[in-house]
Amino acid sequence: MSSASDGLDPGTGGGSEEQRQRGIWILLAAALAFAVLVLPQVVEGDDTTSFAGSALPAGGASRPPTSPGGLPGVTPTGLPSASLPGYGSGDGGGGARPTGTQAPATPTPAPDPTEEAYRAVRPGDCLAVYDTGYGDYNTRMPVPVDCGAGRAFMWVSAVRGSGGACPQGPGQNYLSYTSRGRTTALCLTRQYKAGYCLLAEQTGSGRQARMNAGLMTVVDCEAKRVPARYNRILHITGVYQAPANASAANCARVRGDRTSYWSWLVNGGRTLLCTMVYQG
Known part of the structure; x- marks a missing residue:
C-alpha cells in the first residue's frame, strides 16, 4: 500500500504534463506569429515619419520629407530647408529641435x-x-x-x-x-578720322546754302540710299586743333584751294572738323 501511494498515477499525471507542453507550444507559436505578422508593420509605419521634425542621429543619412501625395517635399524658393520649422539638422542630439528660424533670403535678381x-x-x-x-x-x-x-x-x-x-x-x-x-x-x-563720312542735310543753294550735319553719324561714303531726314554725305577731309577764330578757310589743304568746305568746331571748341560733299 505504501509503495502505491508514493508513486504517480500514469493516467492522470502524464496527461497533465502533455497538456502543459502543448500549452507552451501554443504560446510560442502565437509569439512567433506576432513577431512575423504584426511587428514589421509597426516598424515600417513608424519609419515613414521617424525623421519628420527631429534631428537625425549622428552618422544618419537624411531623407527628404514627403508631401501628402508621397512625392519628395519641395523647399520654397529662396528658403534653405534647415531654416524651415520641423526640418532638423544632424547634430547627434537625438531629439533636438532647431533653435530658431532664419529670415527668408532675398531672391537673387536674374542677370542683365x-x-x-x-x-x-x-x-x-x-x-x-x-x-x-x-x-x-x-x-x-x-x-x-x-x-x-x-x-x-x-x-x-x-x-x-x-x-x-x-x-x-x-x-x-x-x-x-x-x-x-x-x-x-x-x-x-x-572721334573723327579723315577719310570717313557722315550724314548731313543741305537746305538752299549758293550763298544761301546751309548744312546741318549729323555729327554723331557714320555712313558708307558710297551709300546709294540715306535716311529720309538727310540728303548729303559729307567726306571728312581733316581734323585739326582749332586755331583762334577758326572757320572753313582754315580747312584749305593747299595754297589756292578752291574746294567748298563745311566746318564745325567740336570737342568743346577745341577741334576743327573739316568736310566736303562727297564726290565719289
Missing part, C-alpha cells in the same frame, strides 16, 4: 547682360557705336574696342547716373540704359 556691359565701361574707353541716322545707334551693347581701331567711333569721357549729367554740344552725346530703376549713362565724344 546689357546692364553689366554698361557698368563695365570706364572713362577713357572707346566704343564701336555710332548714330545710324535713323534715330538710333547701331548697337545697344557698348563693347569697348582699342581706341586706335578704325571702328572706335566714340570716346567715353565720363560715366554718369543720367544722360543730363553728360556734356552736350557738337560731337557730344550720351548712351544710357536703365535697369531695376538704376540708370547708367555713358558720356560720348565723337
